[in-house]
Amino acid sequence: MNMYVIAMDSWYIIEKLILIGALIGLSFFIAMYTTLAERKIAGWMQDRMGPNRAGPFGIFQPLADGGKLFFKEEITPTSSNRFLFLLGPALAMIVALITSTVIPWGASFTLNNHTVALQVADVDMGILIVFGIVSVGVYGIMIGGWASNNKFSLIAAIRGASQMVSYELPMGLALIAVLFMTGSLNMSAMVEHQMQNGWNVLYQPLGFLIFFVCALAECNRTPFDLPEAENELNFGYHQEYSSMKLGFYLFAEYINMFVSSAVMATLFFGGYDIPFFNEATWDGSPVVLSLLTFAAMMAKVSFFLFVFIWIRWTIPRFRYDQLMNLGWKKLIPLALINMLISAAVMLFLNK
Amino acid sequence: MQLTQRAKPVDRQPMTWLESIYLWNILKGMGITLRHLFMKKATIQYPEQQRTFSKVFRGLHVLNRDQDGRENCTACGLCAVACPAEAITMEAAERQPGEEHLYREEKYAAKYEINMLRCIFCGLCEEACPKDAIYLSQTFAPANYARKGFIYAKDELLIPHPVNERDAYLQALDDRKPQHSTLHTN
Numbered sequence: 390m391n392m393y394v395i396a397m398d399s400w401y402i403i404e405k406l407i408l409i410g411a412l413i414g415l416s417f418f419i420a421m422y423t424t425l426a427e428r429k430i431a432g433w434m435q436d437r438m439g440p441n442r443a444g445p446f447g448i449f450q451p452l453a454d455g456g457k458l459f460f461k462e463e464i465t466p467t468s469s470n471r472f473l474f475l476l477g478p479a480l481a482m483i484v485a486l487i488t489s490t491v492i493p494w495g496a497s498f499t500l501n502n503h504t505v506a507l508q509v510a511d512v513d514m515g516i517l518i519v520f521g522i523v524s525v526g527v528y529g530i531m532i533g534g535w536a537s538n539n540k541f542s543l544i545a546a547i548r549g550a551s552q553m554v555s556y557e558l559p560m561g562l563a564l565i566a567v568l569f570m571t572g573s574l575n576m577s578a579m580v581e582h583q584m585q586n587g588w589n590v591l592y593q594p595l596g597f598l599i600f601f602v603c604a605l606a607e608c609n610r611t612p613f614d615l616p617e618a619e620n621e622l623n624f625g626y627h628q629e630y631s632s633m634k635l636g637f638y639l640f641a642e643y644i645n646m647f648v649s650s651a652v653m654a655t656l657f658f659g660g661y662d663i664p665f666f667n668e669a670t671w672d673g674s675p676v677v678l679s680l681l682t683f684a685a686m687m688a689k690v691s692f693f694l695f696v697f698i699w700i701r702w703t704i705p706r707f708r709y710d711q712l713m714n715l716g717w718k719k720l721i722p723l724a725l726i727n728m729l730i731s732a733a734v735m736l737f738l739n740k
Numbered sequence: 741m742q743l744t745q746r747a748k749p750v751d752r753q754p755m756t757w758l759e760s761i762y763l764w765n766i767l768k769g770m771g772i773t774l775r776h777l778f779m780k781k782a783t784i785q786y787p788e789q790q791r792t793f794s795k796v797f798r799g800l801h802v803l804n805r806d807q808d809g810r811e812n813c814t815a816c817g818l819c820a821v822a823c824p825a826e827a828i829t830m831e832a833a834e835r836q837p838g839e840e841h842l843y844r845e846e847k848y849a850a851k852y853e854i855n856m857l858r859c860i861f862c863g864l865c866e867e868a869c870p871k872d873a874i875y876l877s878q879t880f881a882p883a884n885y886a887r888k889g890f891i892y893a894k895d896e897l898l899i900p901h902p903v904n905e906r907d908a909y910l911q912a913l914d915d916r917k918p919q920h921s922t923l924h925t926n
Contacts, residue, residue, distance in 0.1 A: 433776070433781070435776070436782050598763075699770060700766075700770065714760075723761075
């Protein structure tokens with residue numbers, strides 16, 4: 390009996406380790422190719438070609454960029470705090486990678502009487518974990534800007550921190566309206582609920598819009614990229630960073646985009662649900678179904694990544710007062726109204 | 741005073757509530773960028789595709805030969821005098837008996853150099869030449885690592901021999917002609 394438990398546990402641990410490895414690999418891979426997509430789409434939107442010299446259609450461009458960053462000289466400013474200077478990018482990267490653990494990436498399948506879930510941790514308060522960890526992400530920016538010992542970096546870090554704190558509020562309020570409907574914080578339960586009742590975006594379009602705008606702000610993407618405003622603050626909080634430390638900051642931004650796309654897909658667009666298809670009627674191999682649902686999830690994530698990039702190359706950056714006015718005076722009241730109306734309707738329908 | 745017909749008075753009205761959440765205008769802008777995503781790109785992929793020069797393009801100099809391959813230049817120095825940038829230097833020499841197949845007239849340029857860094861490609865040398873010996877082609881000076889690489893000596897300037905190096909000569913003539921297609925691909 391004891392042996393059986395140990396055997397069971399080791400298999401479980403191996404499975405989770407493989408999943409974690411795959412997830413980290415996937416995050417890096419997607420982040421790498423999002424940089425290429427970003428440059429390509431930016432080019433196309435400006436009637437250019439984008440990078441197309443490294444390999445066919447420029448597919449080796451991310452490798453070339455990464456290699457360049459690795460081989461650049463690494464400079465630590467003498468007046469900086471060395472430990473914190475290192476901690477900043479490390480924290481940004483770690484936080485970006487942790488968030489993806491609670492997201493269900495596909496339908497679970499049973500193989501040899503053993504159920505494999507395409508999710509590292511099926512936690513009951515999944516979405517709260519995402520929020521908790523994302524808010525730790527502020528420290529990556531804050532510590533980096535502080536440790537650089539540079540007034541521009543510090544201003545940028547403070548801007549970033551206040552921006553992220555301000556936009557977490559409407560984000561949370563928009564989320565509450567979703568939670569009214571699904572009745573669970575568990576992310577796989579949310580997906581199950583949407584599979585049965587239709588996607589949340591159909592019932593919460595305003596909530597989704599608010600959530601999306603806040604996600605842009607949380608990822609420090611244009612039009613909310615004030616922490617790295619080049620024209621005002623040189624390069625923002627990562628001005629003193631060079632080589633792969635800078636690479637970590639930039640990479641963490643893309644991983645954050647990937648994860649927040651996945652969160653939005655899970656919360657509002659049915660997660661791994663394949664549209665117009667009932668997964669329960671599938672009579673083929675469950676492994677194939679899992680792969681198909683994973684593909685559906687990735688398609689939704691790719692769409693959101695495209696929208697992120699699309700917005701970046703359309704809109705100029707907000708002024709700081711515009712940013713704060715939009716966050717506190719427009720989005721929070723809207724989110725509150727949305728929440729109240731949702732609550733009233735739920736009460737009226739006696740759900 | 742009105743300078744253009746396109747002047748627009750600035751609208752200083754406070755934004756309405758709908759404008760103040762920016763959404764509609766952002767969507768309009770995204771429509772524009774999405775349209776540009778599918779538009780024809782303005783890029784010319786340089787080494788593979790090249791834009792042809794205009795008919796009157798003035799590029800690198802070429803020293804001409806007549807149909808028998810004899811050099812036209814008589815080292816009169818009119819081009820050097822005409823040159824506003826003082827890019828041309830030459831040394832004259834007298835044609836010896838037995839060199840009639842090399843030089844068309846009794847005097848020729850023993851040394852003929854053009855400094856392409858000084859040259860402003862105005863074409864005054866071409867206009868000044870009484871012997872139709874120098875003209876500007878449709879090619880431009882390629883990049884070089886050293887300054888002295890830009891001082892073109894006579895052997896680099898002379899057009900290939902029309903009898904002995906027929907193909908190269910025709911190619912050089914082709915460079916002289918303006919190309920009519922707007923783009924040509926190699």
